[in-house]
Amino acid sequence: MTSVYIIIGWLSFVALFQDLKPLQPGVNYQSEAYFIADSSMEFLFDLTYADSSGEIQHQQEIFDTLFAYIESAQKYILIDMFLFNSYKGPSNYLYKGLSLNLSRKLIQKKQEIPDIRIDFITDPVNTLYGGVNHAELDSMKQAGINTIVTDLTKLRDSNPLYSPLWRTFFQWFGNTSNYGFLPNAFDKDSPAVTLRSYLGFLNLKANHRKVFVADHRDKMVSIITSANPHSASSDFSNIGILVKGEIWRDIYTTEKHLAEFSNSELSHTRMLESVSPDQVLEAQNSIQLITEKRIRDALIQHIGSTTQGDTIKIAMFYLANRKIVKTILKASSNGASIQLILDPNKDGFGFHHNGTPNRPVVKELLRKSKGAIRMRWFYTHGEQYHTKMTLVKKQQGTTTVIMGSSNMTRKNNNNYNLETNVLLTLDPASEIALEIENYFDALWLNQGANYTTDYTTFGDAGIAKTMLYRFQEFSGLSTY
Numbered sequence: 001m002t003s004v005y006i007i008i009g010w011l012s013f014v015a016l017f018q019d020l021k022p023l024q025p026g027v028n029y030q031s032e033a034y035f036i037a038d039s040s041m042e043f044l045f046d047l048t049y050a051d052s053s054g055e056i057q058h059q060q061e062i063f064d065t066l067f068a069y070i071e072s073a074q075k076y077i078l079i080d081m082f083l084f085n086s087y088k089g090p091s092n093y094l095y096k097g098l099s100l101n102l103s104r105k106l107i108q109k110k111q112e113i114p115d116i117r118i119d120f121i122t123d124p125v126n127t128l129y130g131g132v133n134h135a136e137l138d139s140m141k142q143a144g145i146n147t148i149v150t151d152l153t154k155l156r157d158s159n160p161l162y163s164p165l166w167r168t169f170f171q172w173f174g175n176t177s178n179y180g181f182l183p184n185a186f187d188k189d190s191p192a193v194t195l196r197s198y199l200g201f202l203n204l205k206a207n208h209r210k211v212f213v214a215d216h217r218d219k220m221v222s223i224i225t226s227a228n229p230h231s232a233s234s235d236f237s238n239i240g241i242l243v244k245g246e247i248w249r250d251i252y253t254t255e256k257h258l259a260e261f262s263n264s265e266l267s268h269t270r271m272l273e274s275v276s277p278d279q280v281l282e283a284q285n286s287i288q289l290i291t292e293k294r295i296r297d298a299l300i301q302h303i304g305s306t307t308q309g310d311t312i313k314i315a316m317f318y319l320a321n322r323k324i325v326k327t328i329l330k331a332s333s334n335g336a337s338i339q340l341i342l343d344p345n346k347d348g349f350g351f352h353h354n355g356t357p358n359r360p361v362v363k364e365l366l367r368k369s370k371g372a373i374r375m376r377w378f379y380t381h382g383e384q385y386h387t388k389m390t391l392v393k394k395q396q397g398t399t400t401v402i403m404g405s406s407n408m409t410r411k412n413n414n415n416y417n418l419e420t421n422v423l424l425t426l427d428p429a430s431e432i433a434l435e436i437e438n439y440f441d442a443l444w445l446n447q448g449a450n451y452t453t454d455y456t457t458f459g460d461a462g463i464a465k466t467m468l469y470r471f472q473e474f475s476g477l478s479t480y
Contacts, residue, residue, distance in 0.1 A: 014167055015160035024154050026257025028415055031250035031289040036243070038285065038431045041424075044240040045439060046227060048383050050450045056381055057449070062227045062240045063098060069214045069221055070105050074113060076267065077106070078213040080121040080255055080420075082206060082405070083230035085134065087187035089349035091382075095235035102229045103136035107143040117267035118145045121255060123207040124152060128184065129200030130175030131193040150207035150418070151262040158416035158476035159204050170199045186349075204479060207258070207418040209291075210240075210405045213248045220248040224289075224404045224422050226317070226388045232349045236386040237378065239315070239403055239439075241422060243287060250289040251420070258418065284427040295406045295421045296413035300327045302392045302400045308335030309395035313440045315341045315387045318407035318480045320357035320473045321414075325365065332369040340365070340375035341443055343385035344458040357409070357469040357480055359461035366455065376444060376452035388421075391436060399426045399433040409480045410473055 157163035180192035225240030378385035404421030426433040472478035
């Protein structure tokens with residue numbers, strides 16, 4: 001019996017330590033605020049929707065824009081993307097082969113300009129935690145592209161019921177692409193994988209960032225987005241923002257630290273000394289880079305400071321974080337007008353989902369606000385509304401927009417996953433502020449297409465789903 005107590009005590013110690021251990025450099029980062037002109041920003045979005053005749057349409061900008069800047073780059077490209085693979089799941093449908101297209105364009109660029117430096121960072125989920133050979137990553141590495149797979153063991157653990165077992169008993173065995181005997185859950189047509197791949201997956205944490213940096217003429221451009229270069233995600237609805245300016249240096253800093261704690265390094269930026277700093281005079285807009293828990297802090301600050309006459313518009317794939325849910329309710333009780341567009345959490349890569357966390361959260365928000373909070377579901381057709389964006393418009397003051405890779409969940413913005421967002425402080429009359437608000441309003445009002453539907457379409461969440469959501473959000477035993 002004593003040995004049982006020792007094991008329980010040890011696992012409890014590991015769980016506590018891995019939840020509270022010091023953060024790696026570059027995690028939980030917030031940059032200075034840079035003044036920026038309207039002309040130096042471009043709002044990007046992808047939408048899959050049914051038109052007025054019921055035909056499915058795809059309106060896409062994000063990766064078309066990213067590919068164009070790969071083609072124009074001459075000196076340097078930095079990419080960090082979470083999902084980068086061609087797995088299809090149970091479905092044989094793929095809208096675009098984004099993973100293969102991206103790898104080919106990077107290889108082609110390296111062949112055209114051998115001296116160009118390209119850093120490519122991704123998450124180990126794409127190799128099933130070392131359990132498969134990744135054709136695109138292998139091809140890029142052979143072409144001379146610096147490929148880095150994030151070392152997730154250096155991050156805090158969000159799953160205290162399982163991760164201590166994995167760290168104590170399983171992590172030491174590594175993994176191999178040989179000797180697999182279990183089906184690849186991500187792709188039925190792929191070779192079998194080892195048990196160790198499944199054991200690694202159950203840690204349920206990730207480098208979830210989605211950023212791009214490249215030189216363009218004598219400037220640097222950055223894209224911060226919610227979109228993945230992932231074939232099975234290629235028709236998802238997403239948002240992004242293209243930024244010309246100094247924010248690239250902060251992206252580089254955060255990614256440099258990531259590379260270092262993953263036992264690698266980024267290319268040196270000496271080749272970028274000729275890049276001209278941006279001179280911004282009398283700009284009324286500003287931008288900051290925020291990562292991990294800084295994202296949650298910014299959301300709570302800006303949503304929580306609203307009062308009568310202010311407006312909050314949230315477009316989100318996952319809404320689950322209890323502190324953010326409570327802050328939204330507080331804002332509603334203070335008189336702010338709140339609109340939510342959420343994914344119904346019914347589909348994902350050919351798999352059926354049960355509606356958590358969004359359906360029980362929405363039920364709670366509508367009940368506790370007595371209907372003051374308004375919401376609509378984005379009407380998906382097998383794909384996902386994968387957007388992560390919040391707009392806060394003060395009646396007297398500025399428009400604040402927080403957008404990027406991070407969902408509103410404990411795992412995403414409490415220093416567990418790696419995430420990158422931007423915090424925009426905008427003149428409400430600026431072109432970029434109006435464009436972002438008009439995007440939201442077009443979906444809300446179904447202007448020209450059937451984008452969204454009302455709350456009743458996807459039914460009411462029962463007590464079982466509410467209990468499941470609360471347990472998963474608290475315990476970390478979920479993918480959100």
